[in-house]
Amino acid sequence: MGLLLIIPTVPAAAGTTHRVDDSASQVLGNTLQMKWDSVAPQRGQRATVSGAITVLVRLNLAPWQGRTGRVYMTLPAQPTGAITATWTTQGRMLPGTLRAGERTLVYTGLMPTGLYEDTMRLVIQADGQRLVRVEQLNFSFEIDVESP
Template identity: 50%
Template sequence: MSRLAALVLLLAALAAPLPAMAQAQRVDDSASQVLSPLVRMKWEDLAPGGSNDLVGQVTVLVRLDVSPWRGRNARIYHVLAPQPQGRVHASWTTRGALLAGALRDGERTLVFSGPITTDMLEDTFVMLLRADGDQMVRPEQLEFSFEIEAEGT
């Protein structure tokens, strides 16, 4: 095959339509349950000159109603709204259907990619929360949510 023919094939492959992913839509996670929703934050390092970060852990029973997207391929993202009182970092482990990950406030990260085969996706997140102790002046409520981008919507 000549270089020109290979280049034409490559350009044709790149121009081929990809499955269209829709705008992100919020997923109903109202069946999720936060175990012990008041997270006790502790100083990460008590030594002088150490970190000023506060850390805490919480377990969340995640239940996502994905029934409107059943039978379609989709990507689901975990979202943490921006925090006015300083940076917040969350990381989590999982036990099943969703991916472990991490994100900062104002970001989102992928937790699922593939076909939606059930009405409900369930998992357990064990979350480690980290916040800048110099910026936190009062208790904060973190706003986590989930967004989905499904093919063909």
């Protein structure tokens, strides 16, 4: 059984899609303890592990305030294979699912002033047979803004 560390990254801008500064975000607990989903998976099923953690998401959307756009959460592909994050939120951020190597829409509309804040309850699921050590997941956020 392994552990996952979820640490927000400090993003930088790139092209028409811009990285969003999420450095003010806070992971509550910092370390996610994974547990087996099933003691004895049925034939043909993967032996998966899951764990849950809460993140206070704080996105600096000030550079795009007053503009319309879409904010996505991203997770790079992982060397240990398939990792899935599913979350619920307490604010205007959209609930959803994200697989490693993809991005998923979490907010669309007019960009607010200053920090955009929400609380996410993340459930992480991974292949328990491939996850053999501590892993670090670098979730980040990107924004696609519409032309003025």
